Amino acid sequence: MTAHDRTLQQPVAARAALSARGLSKRFGDFQAIDDVTLEVAEGTIHALIGPNGAGKSTLFGLLTKFIPPTSGTITLGGTDITRFKPEEVVRQGMVRSFQISAVFPHLSLRDNVRVALQHKHGLDRQFWLPERRLNALNGEVDALLDKVGLSDLAGRLASEVSYGRKRALELATTLALDPQVMLLDEPMAGMASADIGTIADLIRRSGEGRTIIMVEHNLDVVEDLCDRVTVLARGAVLAEGSFDEIRASQEVRESYMGAGHD
Known part of the structure; x- marks a missing residue:
């Protein structure tokens, strides 16, 4: 569109x-x-x-x-x-992103998104959560990574992926907060010029309903x-x-x- x-x-x-x-x-x-x-x-x-x-x-x-x-x-x-x-x-x-990619470099892509979802579900201030509570978020995590085209890299550390994919990850963590205004x-x-079209398309699709x-x-x-x-x-x-x-x-x-x- x-x-x-x-x-x-x-x-x-x-x-x-x-x-x-x-x-x-x-x-x-x-x-x-x-x-x-x-x-x-x-x-x-x-x-x-x-x-x-x-x-x-x-x-x-x-x-x-x-x-x-x-x-x-x-x-x-x-x-x-x-x-x-x-x-x-x-x-x-309403949620904003910043000019510099803001992700946790030593966490996996999956865990970066899961941290954002913990905030959305009010779990970010609860320490020593049982693994089952965190695993309950996995379906949402996978759906968000799929939406930004990162499913195949879910287990990789954020520090190991390209800058364009870091920006896609940042978009996924923003979407995890389910904002109406971004x-x-x-x-x-x-x-890199090769990544611009991909990120533009992700922004277009992310804008549906927002x-x-x-x-x-x-x-x-x-x-x-x-x-x-x-x-x-x-x-x-x-x-x-x-x-x-x-x-x-x-x-x-x-x-x-x-x-x-x-």
């Missing part, structure tokens, strides 16, 4: 899965995020793009509550989460995957629309995309 097909399937007035109103963040005298208003429709893949230093990662930190806002409000599925802590946001159904911070960063917001510099990936695009520059929203609308904007082309991008 292409991004165009997904857009056609969206209702005319899709409900907002995540929204921000007048969101700002100052670090001393530096205005990192300046009065950003953002609305992400339920069931879509929404990209945040912009030049380095535009404020994309800071905005991600604000939305997921790793960074407190200076002003503004954030709403997740109708709930005001502006004053929530990061762990409370996870319980509300924030992916540069999922293609540092990835909302995804992604920071991504690879504009070919954005064009292929995303229903809507918000362009940031100097901490503010420069433009928003479909990829074709963004590409047609002279202001965006001059400030970020470059006149040569077709």
Whole structure:
């Protein structure tokens, strides 16, 4: 399913899965995020793009509550989460990934996913669990590894697999938390060109029934995957629309995309 097909399937007035109103963040005298208003429709893949230093990662930190806002409000599925802590946001159904792959290198792929499932099932704070309690998660573990194409590597240590497969594993651990909203911070960063198509396809399939917001510099990936695009520059929203609308904007082309991008 292409991004165009997904857009056609969206209702005319899709409900907002995540929204921000007048969101700002100052670090001393530096205005990192300046009065950003953002609305992400339920069931879509929404990209945040912009030049380095535009404020994309800071905005991600604000939305997921790793960074407190200076002003503004954030709403997740109708709930005001502006004053929530990061762990409370996870319980509300929103999970983020980071630019650097965050997996346990000395655990197997299967055990990495099982750790995430322990959190989902409330077992992560229980020590000395009997093996049978952990084995009860094996069916879910296998299903998640299969979904991201890692079933044949389930017993391998995470340190032994390629970077692209680490990113696929990270996607599996994110899905293990069963989020309704997923924030992916540069999922293609540092990835070999041969792996980009595979991970893009995994993100597309993972997005079925979920909302995804992604920071991504690879504009070919954005064009292929995303229903809507918000362009940031100097901490503010420069433009928003479909990829074709963004590409047609002279202001965006001059400030970020470059006149040569077709």
